[in-house]
Amino acid sequence: MLEGNRRFVSGTPRHPRQDVERRTELATYQRPNAALFGCSDSRLAAEIIFDEGLGDLFVVRNAGQVISDSVIGSLEYAVGVLEVPLIVVLAHDACGAVGAAIDSTGMDAPTLPAYIWRQIAPIVPSVRRVQRAEAAEGRTPERPNPELVGREHLRYTVGELLRASELISEAVAAGRVAVVGANYRLDEGEAVPIVAIGDVDEPRATDPA
Template sequence: MTDLTTTTLPRRSFLRTVATLGAAAAAVGVPTALAAESTRRSASTPFARPASPDDALQRLIDGNARFVAGKPQAPHRDFARLREVEPKQAPFAAFLGCADSRVPIEIIFDQGFGDCFPVRVAGNIVSPEVIASLEFGCAVLGAQTLVVLGHSKCGAVKATLEGGAVPGQISTLYQHIQPAVDDSHGDLDTAIANNVRNQASLLRKSSPVLAGMIKSGTLRIVGAVYDLA
């Protein structure tokens, strides 16, 4: 059964879990600067692949905790690891994230080459192309956890909330985000959380492939918000 929940966490939370499909989720603290290069872990001492979706999510939580503490190990980021994954990729986690330059997924979760399969688009919105990409990452490549990752001060959500004139085709994003804005009472943080929840739910409803993986216990979809500060 799919469980869609809302969790309110303190402002100091780095990841505020807003929706989880198929399981409960967790949260950790605020980001700090990266640690010295000496903390890096090479491909010669790799992290083993997670054994389950729960383990995969825990791997992300643990990595974020290292980043938060300023003690990242920066695993799997050397040329030996790149050569290892060059013939075939097998990421353990997939992401639907915003295109924002302040949300570098592999850095904030302390992962490296071949660990994550990020799909990024302004507003972390679902489209046929996004669904196809995530189906590939999960059903074909084997990602066990899919995180729909929004973030504070999201420009796409803010633009939708304000509804002003924007250049080019930026306004085409609005239709995907508007339902979240409509239920926000004009509050940006609420709209951002609503949008993550809506997109996570839409992924399951729009993809029998992903829904089937959730039902079989081979995939966990979690929605979360990344606080920039």
């Protein structure tokens, strides 16, 4: 995935495994190389930014990459049934959900529609942790740094996934799965690993096209 992202950043994508033969081959099975849980932001199309093809990634997305029962169930399916060796949790700069969570903590914050609030509420604890850390350093900005909040939420999300899913945490402990939290830089197009848990040195070979 890192190699594919480097091709995307340099403007030399190969668009692999996207032909008719690959489509036909995958009509009766799938064996993705990784599961990706990321934000729904339209600028984070996983197969494009990692220069992957059909059947390469099992993708789960929602606004702000917030852990939920459906997310955990989907990722457990990827690990338990599809046997993916890697889960990538992908955050990004300038995330609208993170910004909304920050704004919701303001004194004059408007009331959000109920479902939007439920979606961003799990990000608010990360906002509070960043605020406390900034205060401990003698800094009290009017608005917490969105990049710091986004990365704190990313680390929290990886930890919460492992706490919530016994299946995934046991697979990590057994060395069958690694979990990587990465941040996508919108300007550069680069996905930068922030946290890694488990052995990420032995990725499964891509199935032949």
